[in-house]
Amino acid sequence: MNAPDSPIALAQLMETLGSRAKTASAQIARAPAAIKNRALLNLAALLRQNVPALQAANQRDLERAGAAGLAGPLLDRLKLDAKTLETVALGCEQLAAMADVIGQIIGLKEQPSGIRVGQMRVPIGVFGMIYESRPNVTIEAASLAIKSGNACILRGGSEAIESNKALAALVQQALTDAGLPADAVQLVPTTDREAVGLLITMPQYVDVIIPRGGKGLIERISRDAKVPVIKHLDGNCHVYVDDPCDIAMAVTVADNAKTQKYSPCNATEGLLVARGVAAEFLPQIGAIYAAKGVEMRCDEAAAKILRAQPAINSVASIVPATEQDWSEEYLAPVISIKVVAGLDEAIAHINQYSSHHTDAILTRDHMHAQRFLREVDSASVMVNASTRFADGFEYGLGAEIGISTDKFHARGPVGIEGLTSLKYVVLGQGEVRT
Amino acid sequence: MNAPDSPIALAQLMETLGSRAKTASAQIARAPAAIKNRALLNLAALLRQNVPALQAANQRDLERAGAAGLAGPLLDRLKLDAKTLETVALGCEQLAAMADVIGQIIGLKEQPSGIRVGQMRVPIGVFGMIYESRPNVTIEAASLAIKSGNACILRGGSEAIESNKALAALVQQALTDAGLPADAVQLVPTTDREAVGLLITMPQYVDVIIPRGGKGLIERISRDAKVPVIKHLDGNCHVYVDDPCDIAMAVTVADNAKTQKYSPCNATEGLLVARGVAAEFLPQIGAIYAAKGVEMRCDEAAAKILRAQPAINSVASIVPATEQDWSEEYLAPVISIKVVAGLDEAIAHINQYSSHHTDAILTRDHMHAQRFLREVDSASVMVNASTRFADGFEYGLGAEIGISTDKFHARGPVGIEGLTSLKYVVLGQGEVRT
Structure with missing residues (x-):
């Protein structure tokens, strides 16, 4: 997909991304733990094999950013060095080693009617992630999506677009090689600012939005979104x-x-x-x-x-x-x-x-x-x-997608469980209501 | 408080309700289980003692509704007979007998740094409840708020306003007699339709909205609300x-x-x-x-x-x-x-x-x-x-405030736990981050 050149083309692009994510979400939601872990290990290996290519893509971002006058600390955040890549590769392997929480049933109890009632942990469906410069977030978000059985649509910063495209291509290869749909992790392939507005107003495709960035960005997204937002405002x-x-x-x-x-x-x-x-x-x-x-x-x-x-x-x-x-x-x-x-x-x-x-x-x-x-x-x-x-790491969650200052759904560091929902399961033997 | 007669008066009324609810929510959130249970038992006793007065208030609603041409099944839903009142009184006693989940700490585990990390169940804060004809919902919502340590603002149907005012007065007396703030449960005292629009757009006071009613009402509220909504759309x-x-x-x-x-x-x-x-x-x-x-x-x-x-x-x-x-x-x-x-x-x-x-x-x-x-x-x-x-009853939740068809926060029958949030607690002995 190439960057669209009109509002209609952009709307069509986002519609396509949304619809593909929705379809892929049903497939990855039912994927066995072993297959999801295989994709994570594939991804770790691909990251290590492609360090030079990833750095070349990153170099193009750095040069464009430098030419645009981006300052020191912001350039640092944009940089994808070998150490950062090794850290995210290790992160994928750590996630693969963690127990799978999807399908887990908790609190199953027999009720007076004879039915047994409990709650099963299942993926939420599709999350949209909106973030700024640091391209390693692309891998963090993608790997958390894979482990939690969700599909995701990633919208990184425009300054990191080349790095993010290179990383996202590896994620999709890792998914395909494991027999999972590549559409489970999609990057918005354009830097058009209007894409964010569309991404946060597609309740038919996107179940939750996770913004990471400045307070202004998060307030704007919370105000305009038509789906729930896992908010991280300031830390006073x-x-x-x-x-x-x-x-x-x-x-x-x-x-x-x-x-x-x-x-x-x-x-x-x-x-x-x-x-x-x-x-x-x-x-x-x-x-x-x-x-x-x-x-x-x-x-x-x-x-x-x-x-x-x-x-x-x-x-x-x-x-x-x-x-x-x-x-x-x-x-x-x-x-x-x-x-x-x-x-x-x-x-x-x-x-x-x-x-x-x-x-x-x-x-x-x-x-x-x-x-x-x-x-x-x-x-x-x-x-x-x-x-x-x-x-999230200090709390033993293994990895975090952000820290929520909200009271609703997830609160505090948000790990895999924050990307899941609990549905009720009822196991009976032909019981009827009287 | 009397019904306001101008948009400004209504805005002031809702502002007052919101601000009082917020203050009361901090007080009821820290109330010991025994005090909240005392309020619930007071309420059950007051309901039984005031059957004739409640039925007189309900009679005024029924007569007005009959004169307005309300049909049979809708009149039935509006009716507050002795049996319905006994059922809600028993419901309050059942809630009082249930274990308190507020303050419960789950999953406390020691981390490699030495800190112990778990999650404490706490009230959400203030919920706004919007419902139609059945006045017994006033007591169901109030009693769930008390048990879960939340404050609430109740907006019942205009056809039930007399019944709801009489019931809400008993709730406030039950709270006061137990040493809890009366403002923990407030009824919107006007039938002005604009009150709903204000109630769902006060994020500074109201943490979540729970609508019960037709699909149209719930879609409208979900679209316009500035706070999360626990949605129950249709049941196909x-x-x-x-x-x-x-x-x-x-x-x-x-x-x-x-x-x-x-x-x-x-x-x-x-x-x-x-x-x-x-x-x-x-x-x-x-x-x-x-x-x-x-x-x-x-x-x-x-x-x-x-x-x-x-x-x-x-x-x-x-x-x-x-x-x-x-x-x-x-x-x-x-x-x-x-x-x-x-x-x-x-x-x-x-x-x-x-x-x-x-x-x-x-x-x-x-x-x-x-x-x-x-x-x-x-x-x-x-x-x-x-x-x-x-x-909720068949699932062993004790009582329910509604059934959520949402994936976010609460899903399925929503009982006490759906009205709570889990915050992280960290217990240390002077540990620092290295």
């Missing part, structure tokens, strides 16, 4: 240092949660400190943040304690926090800091300002831990652990 | 009589699935018969349908067999099926009948024409049963049981 994550807590542990965790990496969505952006431990805790964490060049946007009480420490005050950037700071996702060496009266104020602050992604309490109090877990309304709630753990 | 259910099968059992089940009650969504509308058993099976079921006055809309092969039986042909209405019949939800003494080559054609027909509600195979073949369960893409798939079993 918090660490609350409770009274009582182990101060040495709190310093280690609050340091890791903010500074281990600044760009991930699960990095902490807001630090709340119980009044009773603020005088002991803040100077210690403040010294670390100051040494690492982390700007601290503080409420009055926190600023007072930090500024009273000459060693910190002399090197650190201690700035008064504005109302906006409590809602901000910095993704940078910046953290907001607030002293709170205790657990109640911490929970209220988090439920008001957090983006419901990941929030942690550091505490020694069992009742406080229980209340925090129960009452903080976020996709991941943690006790005595770094928010940086909010990740 | 099938029974497939396989080769080989126990013919006597098949006759009993196919009879029950069609004729035990004609109006429920889980009644069978389409009968598929494998060619190999058609000559034996069809005359037997045809005689029963004929005796019960069930019109049979047949493909050529089925019509030929049935018409060859003078005892059936002389009394039955055997009509040629049109393409439209395969998609029809009759909710009446009418059934479509088609002879198919075997399992493959049956599955293909069902996946094409069924409304993905409930479909059953009657068979002796284990492999056929397994394939049917796996490959039929419906909310409930059954082996050797009547489709009439597709129901």
